[in-house]
Amino acid sequence: MRTDAPGPDDDVADFAAAVHAVVLRLRRLGERRLGLELLPTSELEVLAHVIDHPDATVTTVARALGLQSSNVSTTVQHLVTKGLMERLPDPRDGRRTLLRPTTKAQDDRRRIDGAWTAVLGQFLDELPDADRGAALAATMALARLAEIDLG
Incomplete structure (x- = not known):
C-alpha cells in the first residue's frame, strides 16, 4: 500500500491489489484446509x-x-x-x-463457502473495530461489483 497521497487511479489499483490478495489467501487457507484440489x-x-x-x-x-x-x-x-x-x-x-x-461439486462448494466464512471471520477478528466495521460495510458494494456485466 502507498504512503504518499494517492490519486483516484492509485486508489483503484490499491483496492484491486487488496481484493486479489484476500482471494488468494482464502483459496490457500480455505480449500487447502479442506484437502480439496485447487x-x-x-x-x-x-x-x-x-x-x-x-x-x-x-x-x-x-x-x-x-x-x-x-x-x-x-x-x-x-x-x-x-x-x-x-x-x-x-x-x-x-x-x-x-x-x-455433480453432487460432489455442490457439496465441495458448500464446504468451501463454510471454510471461507471461518477464515474471513478469523481475519475480521484480528482487525481493529473500525476496520472490521468498514470491511463489513463494504459487503453490498462488493456484491454489486461481482454482478456487474462488463461483457
Whole structure:
C-alpha cells in the first residue's frame, strides 16, 4: 500500500491489489484446509457459473463469462473428468447438451463457502473495530461489483 497521497487511479489499483490478495489467501487457507484440489481459475469460474446456473449450455456459459465456446468446452471436459460436472441431453432439444454440477461439486462448494466464512471471520477478528466495521460495510458494494456485466 502507498504512503504518499494517492490519486483516484492509485486508489483503484490499491483496492484491486487488496481484493486479489484476500482471494488468494482464502483459496490457500480455505480449500487447502479442506484437502480439496485447487482448481485452475478457468475451471473454478466455469464451475461456479454452472452451480449458480444449472442446465446452462457451453454457449451460454461462454457468453456469460466472455470466453470462447471452444475454451469453455475444453474446461467442461476437464471438470467432467474430475467428477465435478455432468453433461446431459436437453429433453426439449436433443441437439443441445445441458451442464449440471455433480453432487460432489455442490457439496465441495458448500464446504468451501463454510471454510471461507471461518477464515474471513478469523481475519475480521484480528482487525481493529473500525476496520472490521468498514470491511463489513463494504459487503453490498462488493456484491454489486461481482454482478456487474462488463461483457
